[in-house]
Amino acid sequence: MKRLLCPSMMCAKFGNLEKEVKELEEAGIDIFHLDVMDGNFVPNFGMGLQDIEFITKQATVPCDVHLMVTKASDYVSKFVDMGVRIIYVHSENDPHITRTLQMIKDAGAYAGLAINPGTSFESIKEILKLADYVLVMSVNPGFAGQKYLAFVDEKLKLLCEKKTHYGYKVMLDGACSPERIETLSKKGVDGFILGTSALFGKDKTYQEIIPELRKL
Structure with missing residues (x-):
């Protein structure tokens, strides 16, 4: 199974987004991950709509x-x-989360369910049939560079065990270090949101890092 490597563009260099998009695609990434925050649900503001629109127009990957x-x-x-x-x-x-997930599907996109560290498997299991992807937050959402909350491992294990039954892919967002990518891939996690723990702000180029993460 090919693991999905998804750079969090909130961590990219905004001085030259066109160059960032091109170099990440040349490195072989799978999906560009774009964070939108309103300063209300989380105490921060994410990427601007103009940046997101630019990336979606430039990108040749999803x-x-x-x-x-x-x-x-x-x-x-x-x-x-x-x-x-x-x-x-x-x-x-x-x-009305079931309505929202169905709205996404009806609009022609894949429905993703994101869950905070404190959200239990039991509280979402009734809606998993509507999810194409489940994004497990292993940090509190809103800021890059946080420490991994190890108690989410139990929930990840359950979600990986049930993914074939419900029909979703399991994605992990937060402190996805190379070591954690290697360990959790073996346990059934399908994809990883890449931030400062594995991809951005490193001495190596994207073209060097992404193939290394593939081989783990």
Whole structure:
């Protein structure tokens, strides 16, 4: 099984996004991960719409968007129109999460369910049939560079065991170091959001790092 390597573009060099996109694609990444924050659901602001639109137009690989916002359903059509292929929404602040996930599917994108570290498997199992991807946050959402919260491993194990039954892929977001990528790939995690722990701000080029992560 090929692991999905997805650079978190919040960590990229915004001085030359065109160069960043090109070099990451040449390195062989699978999906561009785009974070949207409203300063309400999480205490930070994410990427601007102009940056996201630029990346989706430049990219030749799929783009996903992680909506860390209130009323995520209001923005589904906007991002689908931009060309985003996977939309992650949170169950924690959406009383009608099943409607939102179905809305994403009906709009022609893949439905992604993002879950915070404190969200249990039991609280989401009824809606897993609607999810094409489950994005497990191993840090509190909103900021890069945080430490991995090891207690999510138990939830990851359950999600990996049940993914064939429900039909989703398991993705991990937060402190995805090379060592953790190697360990958790063997346990069934399908993809990793790459930030400062494995990809950005390193002495090596993207073209050197991505093949190394593939071989782990």
